[in-house]
Amino acid sequence: AQSVTQLDSQVPVFEEAPVELRCNYSSSVSVYLFWYVQYPNQGLQLLLKYLSGSTLVKGINGFEAEFNKSQTSFHLRKPSVHISDTAEYFCAVSATGGGNKLTFGTGTQLKVEL
Amino acid sequence: DTGVSQNPRHKITKRGQNVTFRCDPISEHNRLYWYRQTLGQGPEFLTYFQNEAQLEKSRLLSDRFSAERPKGSFSTLEIQRTEQGDSAMYLCASSLAATTSGYTFGSGTRLTVV
Numbered sequence: 001a002q003s004v005t006q007l008d009s010q011v012p013v014f015e016e017a018p019v020e021l022r023c024n025y026s027s028s029v030s031v032y033l034f035w036y037v038q039y040p041n042q043g044l045q046l047l048l049k050y051l052s053g054s055t056l057v058k059g060i061n062g063f064e065a066e067f068n069k070s071q072t073s074f075h076l077r078k079p080s081v082h083i084s085d086t087a088e089y090f091c092a093v094s095a096t097g098g099g100n101k102l103t104f105g106t107g108t109q110l111k112v113e114l
Numbered sequence: 115d116t117g118v119s120q121n122p123r124h125k126i127t128k129r130g131q132n133v134t135f136r137c138d139p140i141s142e143h144n145r146l147y148w149y150r151q152t153l154g155q156g157p158e159f160l161t162y163f164q165n166e167a168q169l170e171k172s173r174l175l176s177d178r179f180s181a182e183r184p185k186g187s188f189s190t191l192e193i194q195r196t197e198q199g200d201s202a203m204y205l206c207a208s209s210l211a212a213t214t215s216g217y218t219f220g221s222g223t224r225l226t227v228v
Binding site: 004034036041042043044045046049090092100101102103104105106107 | 118120149155156158159162170207217218219220222224
């Protein structure tokens with residue numbers, strides 16, 4: 001089984017400042033890693049994913065994440081945030097074999113302020 | 115392609131009533147997933163189908179819950195004898211089997227049991 005820990009439930013940040021949203025995972029098997037964004041009363045949209053290869057992954061809207069196997073982390077970063085980035089962000093994992101079932105963290109609410 | 119469509123968007127029901135939700139996946143996607151998301155939490159896996167076969171069910175899915183995917187196209191999730199604890203957002207997602215591209219989520223059905 002897999003589990004995901006998102007250490008920060010809320011992250012306030014000023015517009016144009018950098019941000020990092022933290023994600024740690026636990027798994028006894030190899031995993032794929034994902035970040036999703038959810039706007040109010042919406043479904044989830046895929047931001048980026050790590051499958052294999054380069055540990056630095058770039059996604060949509062200027063976000064990137066780095067896979068660190070030794071620390072079992074997959075932190076999400078953006079060098080300069082915009083008001084429109086205000087949303088809930090979810091880290092998720094799935095085992096590399098079978099089903100594609102996702103296990104999500106509890107989410108981090110990113111609030112961008114002027 | 116209009117993405118994953120879920121109906122209704124909102125449902126308010128009295129405790130003890132039965133409710134049914136519908137999900138129309140992306141047409142070429144043969145996998146369909148149901149998740150439940152309660153306030154302040156990440157989505158939790160309920161069940162998934164590959165074509166018309168229901169391949170996995172979570173222990174979260176009590177006997178009051180049933181899901182079907184006749185003919186491997188749309189899916190329905192029925193909750194019998196609803197309880198207040200069933201109040202949540204019910205999310206549907208679809209993907210191609212054995213894909214690593216992540217899911218496409220619908221906008222969800224928000225159920226309120228009063």
